[in-house]
Amino acid sequence: MDVKVIRKDFPVLKNTNVIYFDNAATTLTPNQVIFAMNEYYEKYRANIHRGIHKLSEIASKKYEEAHNEIARFLNAKSEEIFITKNTTESINQLAFSLYFSGYLKKGDKIVTTLLEHHSNFLPWLRLKKLYGIELEIIRPNEEGIFNLDDFEKACKDAKLVTIIHVSNVLGSITPVEKICKIAKGYNALVHIDGAQSTPHMEIDVKKIGCDFFSCSAHKFCGPTGIGILYMKKELGEKLEPALLGGGIITKVTLDDYFFTKLPDKWEAGTPNIAGVIGTGEAIKYLKKIGMKNIENYERKLTKNIIEKMNDIPNLEIYGPKNIENRTGVIPFNFKNMHPHDVAGLLNNLSNIAVRSGHHCAMPLHTNLIKRANGTCRASLYFYNTEEEVEIFIKTLKEISKLS
Ligand SMILES: Cc1ncc(COP(=O)(O)O)c(C=O)c1O
Numbered sequence: 001m002d003v004k005v006i007r008k009d010f011p012v013l014k015n016t017n018v019i020y021f022d023n024a025a026t027t028l029t030p031n032q033v034i035f036a037m038n039e040y041y042e043k044y045r046a047n048i049h050r051g052i053h054k055l056s057e058i059a060s061k062k063y064e065e066a067h068n069e070i071a072r073f074l075n076a077k078s079e080e081i082f083i084t085k086n087t088t089e090s091i092n093q094l095a096f097s098l099y100f101s102g103y104l105k106k107g108d109k110i111v112t113t114l115l116e117h118h119s120n121f122l123p124w125l126r127l128k129k130l131y132g133i134e135l136e137i138i139r140p141n142e143e144g145i146f147n148l149d150d151f152e153k154a155c156k157d158a159k160l161v162t163i164i165h166v167s168n169v170l171g172s173i174t175p176v177e178k179i180c181k182i183a184k185g186y187n188a189l190v191h192i193d194g195a196q197s198t199p200h201m202e203i204d205v206k207k208i209g210c211d212f213f214s215c216s217a218h219k220f221c222g223p224t225g226i227g228i229l230y231m232k233k234e235l236g237e238k239l240e241p242a243l244l245g246g247g248i249i250t251k252v253t254l255d256d257y258f259f260t261k262l263p264d265k266w267e268a269g270t271p272n273i274a275g276v277i278g279t280g281e282a283i284k285y286l287k288k289i290g291m292k293n294i295e296n297y298e299r300k301l302t303k304n305i306i307e308k309m310n311d312i313p314n315l316e317i318y319g320p321k322n323i324e325n326r327t328g329v330i331p332f333n334f335k336n337m338h339p340h341d342v343a344g345l346l347n348n349l350s351n352i353a354v355r356s357g358h359h360c361a362m363p364l365h366t367n368l369i370k371r372a373n374g375t376c377r378a379s380l381y382f383y384n385t386e387e388e389v390e391i392f393i394k395t396l397k398e399i400s401k402l403s
Helices: 003-007 011-015 031-043 054-073 087-100 122-131 148-155 176-185 233-238 273-289 291-310 339-350 362-369 386-402
Strands: 081-084 109-113 134-138 160-164 189-193 212-216 227-231 249-252 257-259 315-317 329-334 355-357 375-379
Touching (some): 031 054, 031 273, 054 273, 081 087, 087 122, 087 212, 109 148, 122 134, 134 148, 148 160, 160 176, 273 291, 291 315, 291 329, 291 386, 329 339, 339 355, 339 375, 339 386
Parallel strands (some): 109 134, 109 160, 160 189, 189 212
Antiparallel strands (some): 212 227, 355 375
């Protein structure tokens, strides 16, 4: 894996001299993805599955190829993969669907955790607030590590367990395979929010053993506007989709409708065709580098950056101490400084992009980290370098003098 060569694929890295450490928010796009999407607009712009003309045939074929690529990326079948707008929409659709289908009813229990992004918290909190569904929230320790006994107790009478795979705040990795096993022992369905895991590690939904899995293409070098919802085939067939419209039915009468086969049943309306094609290309790009190589490279970079950050006075770092339990998402604060001020200084002094605030995880910040103003968050990807880390550390040392 040659990072210098890889970096040449990313126009933003070529056109600006940004040190981009905001990869948990969104990632940069390589030329290969941009070209594939442009090709759709320039050479075969047409709707899919609707025309019998040549352009529609090409567009349909390319869309289906990309759909299959996405499925293989998660080790799912194409009929188990539904395209949405983002992780947020995938989870909202799932919540609506489980409620519309009568799977979740008043008095039923959902188990979730304190680490959740608002996307995997609010749709379930709404079911509690409006429809009397119980929500049990499991707390990890300060580092974001769970005690599995808590799941063993909570899952006993649960209908659904919905958990984050990698925390977008702490970078902690949740042992989803073990939790699935526990939940399955009590016949609960399991949904995994994979927005922060899919970009950084090999994902195998069958091995994990979950029923549902959500992620966003823009977090793994794909375009914005593409989300993925994986659903086991038998559930996709059984459940009522949240969205109804064109392309999903075999027959409509004045008082009934009949669904077509999977995955079309779950993809109502004209999809983001260029976006799906771009996502397929992003996956090919990642596979060429190798997900294992990406994971190993990022782990080394993360270990190095954390070791150096640990030596900086007045700097607090949150998340797992053991590097094996985390990814390259690193939240931190300087004592007595507002995270927005720190992010502003990193930007102004060295053109370093990080995120500051609550990172759409307010319950986590208020109940676990207990920093009312949130945190600063550096988040790495495979195109980041040791040289960038050096500049980041040097700038933090300068900021430390102000704290
Ligand atoms: C863990 C997690 N879940 C869900 C989301 C929501 O993703 P999106 O904004 O693509 O819907 C994010 C985004 O940061 C995330 O980090």
